[in-house]
Amino acid sequence: MLEIKNISVSFKDKNVLQNLNLEIEEGIILGILGKNGAGKTTLFESLYQSQKYNGEILWQNQKLLRKNISYLETENYFYPYITGKEYLSYFSKDRLPKTIELAEKFQLPLDKFVQYYSSGMKKKLALIGMLMLDKPINILDEPFNGVDFEGVHLLYDIIRELKQSNKIVIINSHIIETLFHTCDRIVTLENGLISNIFEKTDFEKLNHFKFV
Numbered sequence: 001m002l003e004i005k006n007i008s009v010s011f012k013d014k015n016v017l018q019n020l021n022l023e024i025e026e027g028i029i030l031g032i033l034g035k036n037g038a039g040k041t042t043l044f045e046s047l048y049q050s051q052k053y054n055g056e057i058l059w060q061n062q063k064l065l066r067k068n069i070s071y072l073e074t075e076n077y078f079y080p081y082i083t084g085k086e087y088l089s090y091f092s093k094d095r096l097p098k099t100i101e102l103a104e105k106f107q108l109p110l111d112k113f114v115q116y117y118s119s120g121m122k123k124k125l126a127l128i129g130m131l132m133l134d135k136p137i138n139i140l141d142e143p144f145n146g147v148d149f150e151g152v153h154l155l156y157d158i159i160r161e162l163k164q165s166n167k168i169v170i171i172n173s174h175i176i177e178t179l180f181h182t183c184d185r186i187v188t189l190e191n192g193l194i195s196n197i198f199e200k201t202d203f204e205k206l207n208h209f210k211f212v
């Protein structure tokens, strides 16, 4: 279980997260919906331990450590003169064949310098690297952005596999249909806390949902 307990984050006089609480069980794919500036990135960075916060984040009853979590950020930055294959070799070590298989499914030109990749290709490359880290908790921030039709379907399969391996996946997407398709549960982030929790059977209600 991942337990987020009374997390608060402030920037100067702005309280971005205010005593936010959330529990996520293993094998759950959780979607987060929030308006621009609602604090999703701040929450992800707190989970990733790159943002200072007040409160507690526990994984299996211990303080959550960076080694247990991976984070696919919205923007992906690469050294331009590295090839896709060289990049992935840093992550995969003993799993290079699996990595290359995934890259082939995504039709990534692995021998090209990353500087010649499109933004969708960079997203796919970063995603494969992240998957190879094989962490129990995985944050995907806008993973569908820039990814082509076939890539989206591959990503659906990958998320399904992560669920089958009992991993936690936290997804932020402004394309609600992608959340309907992938998530077991969707929460809304408003005024610094989790304002609603929708289970799969309630997703229909989100079609009419309005933020306060």
Ligand SMILES: Nc1ncnc2c1ncn2[C@@H]1O[C@H](COP(=O)(O)OP(=O)(O)OP(=O)(O)O)[C@@H](O)[C@H]1O
Residues within 6 Å of the ligand: 011, 012, 016, 034, 035, 036, 037, 038, 039, 040, 041, 042, 043
């Ligand atoms: N380092 C910072 N210093 C000051 N204010 C910040 C900082 N980081 C974020 N903020 C503010 O905190 C609020 C939440 O930002 P955050 O990036 O977490 O929102 P978000 O939900 O990820 O937004 P978006 O959907 O636009 O990416 C915003 O008002 C933002 O301006």
